[in-house]
Amino acid sequence: MKLSQSFTKTMKTAPADEASVSAKYLLRAGYIYKEMAGVYDYLPLGMRTLNKIIQIIREEMNAIGGEELSLTALQTKEVWDATDRWSDDVMDIWFKTKLNAGGELGLAPTHEEPLTRVMKSYISSYKDLPVYAYQFQTKFRNELRAKSGIMRTREFVMKDLYSFSKDRAEHDKFYEECAQAYIKIFNRLGIGNDTYRTFASGGAFSKYSDEFQTLCEVGEDIIYLDREKGIAVNEEVYNDEVLADLNLDKKKLEKCKAAEVGNIFTLGYRFSDALDLCFNDEDGKRQKVFMGSYGIGPSRVMGVIAEKLSDDKGLVWPEEIAPFKYYLVGIGEEAEKKAAELYEKAPEDIIFDDRESARTGEKFADADLMGIPYRVVISDKTLAENKVEIKDRKTGETKLLTLDEFTSKLA
Amino acid sequence: MKLSQSFTKTMKTAPADEASVSAKYLLRAGYIYKEMAGVYDYLPLGMRTLNKIIQIIREEMNAIGGEELSLTALQTKEVWDATDRWSDDVMDIWFKTKLNAGGELGLAPTHEEPLTRVMKSYISSYKDLPVYAYQFQTKFRNELRAKSGIMRTREFVMKDLYSFSKDRAEHDKFYEECAQAYIKIFNRLGIGNDTYRTFASGGAFSKYSDEFQTLCEVGEDIIYLDREKGIAVNEEVYNDEVLADLNLDKKKLEKCKAAEVGNIFTLGYRFSDALDLCFNDEDGKRQKVFMGSYGIGPSRVMGVIAEKLSDDKGLVWPEEIAPFKYYLVGIGEEAEKKAAELYEKAPEDIIFDDRESARTGEKFADADLMGIPYRVVISDKTLAENKVEIKDRKTGETKLLTLDEFTSKLA
Numbered sequence: 001m002k003l004s005q006s007f008t009k010t011m012k013t014a015p016a017d018e019a020s021v022s023a024k025y026l027l028r029a030g031y032i033y034k035e036m037a038g039v040y041d042y043l044p045l046g047m048r049t050l051n052k053i054i055q056i057i058r059e060e061m062n063a064i065g066g067e068e069l070s071l072t073a074l075q076t077k078e079v080w081d082a083t084d085r086w087s088d089d090v091m092d093i094w095f096k097t098k099l100n101a102g103g104e105l106g107l108a109p110t111h112e113e114p115l116t117r118v119m120k121s122y123i124s125s126y127k128d129l130p131v132y133a134y135q136f137q138t139k140f141r142n143e144l145r146a147k148s149g150i151m152r153t154r155e156f157v158m159k160d161l162y163s164f165s166k167d168r169a170e171h172d173k174f175y176e177e178c179a180q181a182y183i184k185i186f187n188r189l190g191i192g193n194d195t196y197r198t199f200a201s202g203g204a205f206s207k208y209s210d211e212f213q214t215l216c217e218v219g220e221d222i223i224y225l226d227r228e229k230g231i232a233v234n235e236e237v238y239n240d241e242v243l244a245d246l247n248l249d250k251k252k253l254e255k256c257k258a259a260e261v262g263n264i265f266t267l268g269y270r271f272s273d274a275l276d277l278c279f280n281d282e283d284g285k286r287q288k289v290f291m292g293s294y295g296i297g298p299s300r301v302m303g304v305i306a307e308k309l310s311d312d313k314g315l316v317w318p319e320e321i322a323p324f325k326y327y328l329v330g331i332g333e334e335a336e337k338k339a340a341e342l343y344e345k346a347p348e349d350i351i352f353d354d355r356e357s358a359r360t361g362e363k364f365a366d367a368d369l370m371g372i373p374y375r376v377v378i379s380d381k382t383l384a385e386n387k388v389e390i391k392d393r394k395t396g397e398t399k400l401l402t403l404d405e406f407t408s409k410l411a
Numbered sequence: 412m413k414l415s416q417s418f419t420k421t422m423k424t425a426p427a428d429e430a431s432v433s434a435k436y437l438l439r440a441g442y443i444y445k446e447m448a449g450v451y452d453y454l455p456l457g458m459r460t461l462n463k464i465i466q467i468i469r470e471e472m473n474a475i476g477g478e479e480l481s482l483t484a485l486q487t488k489e490v491w492d493a494t495d496r497w498s499d500d501v502m503d504i505w506f507k508t509k510l511n512a513g514g515e516l517g518l519a520p521t522h523e524e525p526l527t528r529v530m531k532s533y534i535s536s537y538k539d540l541p542v543y544a545y546q547f548q549t550k551f552r553n554e555l556r557a558k559s560g561i562m563r564t565r566e567f568v569m570k571d572l573y574s575f576s577k578d579r580a581e582h583d584k585f586y587e588e589c590a591q592a593y594i595k596i597f598n599r600l601g602i603g604n605d606t607y608r609t610f611a612s613g614g615a616f617s618k619y620s621d622e623f624q625t626l627c628e629v630g631e632d633i634i635y636l637d638r639e640k641g642i643a644v645n646e647e648v649y650n651d652e653v654l655a656d657l658n659l660d661k662k663k664l665e666k667c668k669a670a671e672v673g674n675i676f677t678l679g680y681r682f683s684d685a686l687d688l689c690f691n692d693e694d695g696k697r698q699k700v701f702m703g704s705y706g707i708g709p710s711r712v713m714g715v716i717a718e719k720l721s722d723d724k725g726l727v728w729p730e731e732i733a734p735f736k737y738y739l740v741g742i743g744e745e746a747e748k749k750a751a752e753l754y755e756k757a758p759e760d761i762i763f764d765d766r767e768s769a770r771t772g773e774k775f776a777d778a779d780l781m782g783i784p785y786r787v788v789i790s791d792k793t794l795a796e797n798k799v800e801i802k803d804r805k806t807g808e809t810k811l812l813t814l815d816e817f818t819s820k821l822a
Binding site: 098 | 487
């Protein structure tokens, strides 16, 4: 991307009503635009980072047998009445609307009901099971309070996978496979070290659910963490009985603030019962399908990463999800020409700051604010030695590479 | 994709209320699922085709300098009031909803207003222009009547690009570049031969707008086509004065049914005026930004292609947008093993019909219904000659290839 041809610009200040560091930097660096409280547009840089996060999650969901689809936001009352979740008294985050042709519609805050209904067309025999279907889809949630920038919003993209299994044993096996996939995802996203599998409240079909909680000062959750064992307990189920059950020693637990970046629920027969999703087993006996749900919010994850990894100069993206890997600056006439040549070799990897109007200091400040992993500078001086200077955004470490060494990194 | 591991199945019949051929086939082949009239989910095969269409459009929009972003569906009254388009009397396709925290929101049926407002943060000088920003984003339109399957729906993905130019000359240049990009897109999508640039009603800033109309029996538009010149006139502006203006001979025009697959509008100062989007020109004089809009509905295009190219056996996809290129069937024990080997070489290109329960005739019928460009059959007989049989879905032509020849196509 050439900055001279990109419409976004960095800004000196962020809206006064943004409390979180991540939102301030994302707004100032031109990643997002605020439509209203809890509703953000994704500008080109923001789209690129969000899509890289999505692609990592997609790869890991495909690796465990997930099939990608896309359900609609618009929902009829009928299918949600079956599970008693249409009423605003039961689900208080609905956005409801009216069809001009008559009738009330809702904007799906989650998709258990419609997907269970879809499966009624496709699941009839044990041979049709298991099914693991997922989507990256926009959820609408009428939150009373939106907060922490893109970490809790009213419109956001969500990866939700739903599993449909023959029985509990088949379900349990996949549940654990997905938990392992989540660990891989958070490692790839660069927050693996600070993300903990956390016991949280379960439901009728399971004592606990699994949350993935990332240590984060602006997180909304409190967890009790056993660092040695690498597991945690959500405050909502933190009591002596649970600690005994999980064999955790109260004295070893740290109380931490954390942000939920993923969750896994055993739904059991809750939805298949209400919507009558059945299959005939090996003996021809009609059985209910055993279900689970598995969520990760890519935009929330993006917010948490921005929050955790940024420093006093701006954002700091891990390489795998940075919108671009290199931020290229040429200083001096010859060096600028060389920079332009290098840029052409890998425009998908490089932000080329070719702005005539910006001084070098501004360019460096913008490179830092945008959080691009490596700042690459060619000056007439480095060029005389046939070299470029590379600075690591995270460590601040600087080194000189020959042009060939740098070019080989691009190829 | 292995069919044994894919949850969708083909169906013998489609819902009785579907009138269009495309919708019937897309439903029966498991590409889409109907949530309600005018609202369809995309199942894995449908997602793949839709995403391939989107990728072609994206490539051509990037090629003319488009920058991709993503605006939100949720909209505040404020920004639409500025252009007088909030009222249901003015725009009768709004879905409106209420925020729990107070206030009314709408679901964007289009995005001129919010994007113009975004640009107020980024455009202030002639140096910031032009800007070409686009998105693939879900639109919500409260249509009184939804019809023709996925060709006119209430929730659908739309490519909308908006141009922001210094003046009319800069605008006109891009307008034509985009029109040429549209021609490339429809050629790549396999409907170029039957898609015509069509004069339609303009507005305050332009006598005409440009529509791209594809000849199609279930289309909602009537156009008057001059095949020789390759241009058409929409019925809405068809009169003697316009024909004279365009130098068209009434006697040479054919009256045809057509479906609009793309459109281009000169918006002029309509939105920059209302929302006060200005820039300082070279002389430091404050000027209004000159705007245009450029739409293509990928899901509508998918419906039109399905409608036009299908035959009495089912869908017929052009190679570039088929969900998979090959439909592989093994007949006989050894042949099935060989087929499984071939599949592993290119799982992204092949549907492997490895269903134990399906007879060969059913497999062939499903290959036809799904519209996969090439059916590849390995039988113990072809295997004895080290060959596979390839059948072209469109022409019905069959030929034998050696295994090496086929494998080299995959690589």
